[in-house]
Amino acid sequence: MGLLQILEIIIPTAIFAAAPLILTALGGVFSERSGVVNIGLEGLMMMGAFIGAVFTFYGETWGLGGASPWFSFLVAILIGAVFSLLHAVASISFRADQVVSGVALNFLAAGLTIFLVKKIFDAGQTPYLNERIFKSDIPFLFDIPIIGPLLFGDAYITSYLAVALAFVVWFIVFKTPFGLRLRAVGEHPMAADTMGINVAKMRYVAVMLSGAFAGLGGAVYATSISGNFTHSTIAGQGFMALAAMIFGKWHPLGALGAALFFGFAQSLSITGQQIPLLKEIPHVILLISPYVLTILALAGFVGRADAPKAIGKPYEKGKR
Amino acid sequence: MRLQQILFKLSVPVIAVALGLLVGGIIMVSSGYDAFYAYSSLFSVIFTDPYYIGETVRQMSPLIMSGLAVAFAFRTGLFNIGVEGQLLVGWLASVYIGITVEGVPAFIHVPLAILAAAAAGALWGVVPGYLKARFRVHEVITTIMMNYIALHVTNSIIRNHLLAPGERTEDIQSSASLSSLFLQEITDFSRLHYGILFAILAAVLMWYLLWKTTTGYELRAVGFNQHASNYAGINVQKNIILSMCISGGFAGVAGAMEGLGTYQYMTINAAFSGVGFDGIAVALLGANSAIGIILAAGLFGGLKIGALNMQAMAQVPPELITIVIALIIFFVASSYLVHWLRNRINKRGKI
Numbered sequence: 269m270g271l272l273q274i275l276e277i278i279i280p281t282a283i284f285a286a287a288p289l290i291l292t293a294l295g296g297v298f299s300e301r302s303g304v305v306n307i308g309l310e311g312l313m314m315m316g317a318f319i320g321a322v323f324t325f326y327g328e329t330w331g332l333g334g335a336s337p338w339f340s341f342l343v344a345i346l347i348g349a350v351f352s353l354l355h356a357v358a359s360i361s362f363r364a365d366q367v368v369s370g371v372a373l374n375f376l377a378a379g380l381t382i383f384l385v386k387k388i389f390d391a392g393q394t395p396y397l398n399e400r401i402f403k404s405d406i407p408f409l410f411d412i413p414i415i416g417p418l419l420f421g422d423a424y425i426t427s428y429l430a431v432a433l434a435f436v437v438w439f440i441v442f443k444t445p446f447g448l449r450l451r452a453v454g455e456h457p458m459a460a461d462t463m464g465i466n467v468a469k470m471r472y473v474a475v476m477l478s479g480a481f482a483g484l485g486g487a488v489y490a491t492s493i494s495g496n497f498t499h500s501t502i503a504g505q506g507f508m509a510l511a512a513m514i515f516g517k518w519h520p521l522g523a524l525g526a527a528l529f530f531g532f533a534q535s536l537s538i539t540g541q542q543i544p545l546l547k548e549i550p551h552v553i554l555l556i557s558p559y560v561l562t563i564l565a566l567a568g569f570v571g572r573a574d575a576p577k578a579i580g581k582p583y584e585k586g587k588r
Numbered sequence: 589m590r591l592q593q594i595l596f597k598l599s600v601p602v603i604a605v606a607l608g609l610l611v612g613g614i615i616m617v618s619s620g621y622d623a624f625y626a627y628s629s630l631f632s633v634i635f636t637d638p639y640y641i642g643e644t645v646r647q648m649s650p651l652i653m654s655g656l657a658v659a660f661a662f663r664t665g666l667f668n669i670g671v672e673g674q675l676l677v678g679w680l681a682s683v684y685i686g687i688t689v690e691g692v693p694a695f696i697h698v699p700l701a702i703l704a705a706a707a708a709g710a711l712w713g714v715v716p717g718y719l720k721a722r723f724r725v726h727e728v729i730t731t732i733m734m735n736y737i738a739l740h741v742t743n744s745i746i747r748n749h750l751l752a753p754g755e756r757t758e759d760i761q762s763s764a765s766l767s768s769l770f771l772q773e774i775t776d777f778s779r780l781h782y783g784i785l786f787a788i789l790a791a792v793l794m795w796y797l798l799w800k801t802t803t804g805y806e807l808r809a810v811g812f813n814q815h816a817s818n819y820a821g822i823n824v825q826k827n828i829i830l831s832m833c834i835s836g837g838f839a840g841v842a843g844a845m846e847g848l849g850t851y852q853y854m855t856i857n858a859a860f861s862g863v864g865f866d867g868i869a870v871a872l873l874g875a876n877s878a879i880g881i882i883l884a885a886g887l888f889g890g891l892k893i894g895a896l897n898m899q900a901m902a903q904v905p906p907e908l909i910t911i912v913i914a915l916i917i918f919f920v921a922s923s924y925l926v927h928w929l930r931n932r933i934n935k936r937g938k939i
Contacts (some may be wrong), residue, residue, distance in 0.1 A: 307669075307728070354918065364921035367667055367728055371868050372917035379910030386905040387619050503859045507732050514729055552744035559733035563715075566725040575726070 278535055283427045286531025288313070288489040290430040292509035293516065293523035294437045295481025300518055301441060302474030303454035303578040307370030308355050309482050310506025311377030315351050316486025318381040319344040321394040321497035324490070328399050336399040337491040341484055348483020349476040351377070356475040360468055363582035374506075382499050393498035401426050401492040426488045433481075434524035441520055450474055454576035457583040467583045485509065511562040518576060530558040600926050601873050601880075604919035605887065612912035621904050629901035630894035640893055642775025646850060647889035648882075649783035650675075653842030654867025655885055656794050657709075657835045659876035661727075663798055664831035665811035670716060670731025671839040672864025673738030674709040676857070678840025680742045681708035682847040683854045686760025687750065697763040702786065702844045709840020710833045712738060717832025721825035727832070735860065743856045756855040766849040781849035788882065790838060795878040797834075807831050839864065869917050888913060 292313050299306040306312075323343045327336025355373050358364040385394060401424050441447040452460040453470045461467050486502060494501045512530055516522025536554050609627070616623040633640040654671045661668035668674075682705035689697060716730040750757040766781040798804035809817040810827045818824050842863060847854055870888055874880030891913065895906035919925075 305728070307732075358918055358922050362922035363924045364918070367669070368868070368872060368917060368921040371669070371865065372914050372921060375865070375869070375910055375914035375917065379907045379912075379914055383615075383619075383905050383907040383911060386907070500859055504736060507736070510729070511733060550744070552740050555740040555744075556737045559736045563719065563725075563730050563733050566729060567719050567723045 278532065280423055281535035282528060282532035283431075284424055284531070285493070285534045286528045287424065287427040287430040287492065288485040288505060289509045289512050289527035289530055290434055290524055291485035291488060292482045292506060293512040293527050294434060294520055295478035295485065296510055296513035297437060297441065297518060297520050297523055298450070298474045298481065299478035300513065300579060301454045301576055302450050302471045303457060303576055303581065303583070304356075304359055304471050304475050305366040305370060305580050306355065306475070306478050307367055307510070308352070308373030308377075308506075309370075309478070309510050310502065310504070311370075311374035312348050312352055312479050312482035313486035313489070313506040313509070314374075314377040314381055314502040316344040316348050316483035317490040317494070317502050318377075318385065318394075318486070318497050319347045319483065320487025320490035321397060321494075321501075322385075322388065324397050324399060325394060328397070332399075334399055337397075337401050337487075340491065341487050344483040344487035345480045346483075348479040348481070348486070350479070351483070352475050352479025353472075355479075356472050359582065360471045360475070363584070366580055366582075378499070381497070385497065394496045396496045397491065400495055401488070424492050426492055430488070431524065434520050438520040451576070453583075454578055457578050461583070461585065471583075482506065482509070508558060511558060514575075515558075515562045515565045529561075533557045596930075597875070600923045601875065601884075601920060603926060604873070604916050604923075607919050608912045608916035611915050612908055615911060616904060616908060622902055626898045626902035626904045626908075630891070630898040633897045634890040634894040637776075637897075638774070639776035639778045640897065642771070642778030642780035643893045644886070644890045645775075645784050646778060646780045647893055648885045649781075649787040649849065650842045650845040650863045651866055651870050651885035651889050652784075652787040652791060652882055653838055653845060654864050655870030655874060655881040656790055656867075656878070657838035657842065658867045658871035659874065659881055660794055660798070660838060661713075661831055661835035662871060662876050663811050664807045664827060665814070666717075666720070666828065666831055666835070667728050668713065668716075668731055668832065668835045668839075669728055669868070670713065670734045670836070670864075671842070671867045672860045672862075673731070673735035674712040674836040674839035675843040675846075675861065675864050676738045676742045677712045678705035678709040678843030679847040679854050680745060680843070681705045681840065682764075682844035683757055683760055684750070686764035686848060686852075687758050689764070690761060692763060694763045694765075697761065698766065698848065701760075701764045701848055702841055705840040705844035705847070706837040707840070709843065710837040713832040713834075713836020713839065714829060717829040717836075720832070721828040735864070739857060739860065742854075746854060746856050750854075752853075754855075757853045759852050760848060764848055765852060766845075767852065779850050783845040783849040786841065787845065787885075790841060791878040791882055794838070803830070839867075842867070866913070869913050872917060872920050 292309055296306055296309055320340045323340035324336045327339045332339055354376070355369050358369040359366040386392065389395065403424060441450060449460065449465050449470055453465060453467050457467045489505065490497055490501060508530055509527065512526040513523045515526035516524070533554055613623040613627065616626055634644050654675060657671045657674065658668055682701040685701040685704045689700065712734060716727045716734060719725040719730050720727045746757055752758045766783050768782055771780040771782070772778060798808060806817070806822045807827050807830065809820070809822055810824050814824050846861070866888060870881055870884045874884035891909045895909040898904050899906050
């Protein structure tokens with residue numbers, strides 16, 4: 269088996285598996301850059317996957333056809349942002365412990381989504397979706413020799429959307445006044461407050477953006493990878509996105525790279541059996557590698573990862 | 589004044605539980621269920637029906653253990669979200685000892701299996717503790733990562749070394765089992781086992797260790813203020829590692845409750861058991877105190893078990909209880925709201 273053939277198996281699967289992680293990790297970048305820890309990414313993603321599955325299904329019945337998943341993305345973005353408000357209110361206005369509030373959000377999403385699924389469909393899961401995001405060759409780019417089929421063949425359009433959004437987020441966070449304020453609020457809220465930035469408002473916006481992105485990530489997962497929603501559809505992807513964000517050092521493009529790498533590790537654990545050399549590596553090593561690498565990164569073995577300075581601390585005006 | 593303080597301390601969890609149940613009721617009514625009937629069918633069985641009482645007490649033992657684990661670390665200023673993973677490795681260790689050690693009497697076999705669980709959990713807890721102490725890595729992230737590592741590693745060990753038909757291990761030897769025919773008979777054949785005794789013993793142990801020993805004093809001092817502790821000559825790094833080690837040990841025993849008590853085996857898990865995450869809710873509602881944790885575990889255990897009857901009688905999905913627990917966590921965590929309301933009312937009272 270030639271190298272090219274091996275790459276042709278692995279790379280499209282990696283990009284495919286990475287899309288929801290990229291989107292959710294980008295959401296995490298917004299929230300954590302503003303100084304709000306978001307353990308709730310898992311729950312937000314779960315909500316997004318639920319909305320994605322339900323509204324694609326409704327879209328089908330309302331005759332939206334192929335546009336149904338895209339319609340569900342819009343709803344998921346909206347609901348994700350609204351749902352994340354709970355985390356924002358608790359941790360910003362009521363000064364709750366941000367980790368605790370995020371854990372509560374995960375609980376709430378796990379309970380609420382299945383409760384609603386049982387209520388709406390009278391079953392433990394949503395029906396399988398007919399209208400999904402399907403694989404296709406990207407026009408023009410596919411015709412590039414060698415790289416074309418490798419990167420742009422047999423792929424999901426949502427994956428490229430996710431990659432493109434990573435660059436958009438990078439631009440917003442590092443090249444716009446909004447991004448500067450966002451980072452200022454996360455590094456030194458008192459200084460930012462003194463300069464006339466509304467700390468609470470910035471943090472609210474950041475948390476809601478994280479909800480929107482995680483919601484989209486979940487919806488993309490439901491409409492491209494799983495094809496329906498059950499209690500086990502989102503089982504750890506949100507935490508893996510959190511890991512990707514940290515492994516990417518709270519940087520949008522770093523998060524993109526980390527998410528692609530984690531997707532790569534996941535795809536190896538799926539496709540590894542087809543590839544001669546990898547067959548020897550125990551499956552479990554591939555499964556745990558994203559988590560082990562994140563721990564190593566945090567410990568400083570794979571480049572030092574430092575969090576925004578004010579992360580995890582509620583800002584109280586006038587307190588020193 | 590003293591009584592007033594105690595009452596105020598109690599007011600936060602009580603108000604949180606009441607609000608949680610209230611919002612849960614509103615969700616039920618707006619989804620077209622009979623909320624009053626649902627709650628009454630939930631609460632009536634867990635206080636009157638022997639089977640449901642037995643199941644509630646059974647459910648309490650892992651909840652108490654995981655609550656203790658979260659609370660113990662919290663007293664040292666650490667947030668152990670890794671209880672879930674520590675529980676899994678503890679579960680596997682207890683089941684492994686339960687299966688492989690043969691021909692020893694129960695009074696050796698049971699403690700041996702529980703100690704193995706504690707040791708495995710402690711080992712899993714020490715890693716984040718060491719990384720926190722040595723490299724200042726935030727324990728929340730490492731413990732989450734360790735959870736997934738535990739999930740995949742335990743599954744892999746079962747699949748490669750302990751597999752029995754049905755994606756699970758063999759049953760443990762009867763000499764390692766915590767189950768009791770007597771307890772089952774008096775509770776209408778629930779799965780109640782002796783684990784609850786170990787859980788209460790562990791709660792007493794935590795109280796004694798934290799409040800009556802020098803080590804406990806140091807652990808709590810580090811939790812209050814690391815710099816002051818350091819200045820007073822307390823080895824902060826050692827205490828952080830020790831705290832995570834003991835916390836992990838408690839979590840490991842929570843796994844033994846499942847392995848030696850409820851199930852008598854371990855399955856290959858597609859996802860987490862949830863007991864570890866419930867421990868966060870238990871510790872939070874119980875205000876990180878031993879007695880509070882037992883009470884909170886009783887409440888959450890009862891809600892979870894009673895939910896089954898609620899489903900049978902009022903057709904309400906048991907996930908409603910997950911929602912209620914989430915809401916309770918939100919309300920306890922947002923206790924600033926209660927303080928704020930109290931101050932408002934006090935001010936108004938004065939004027």
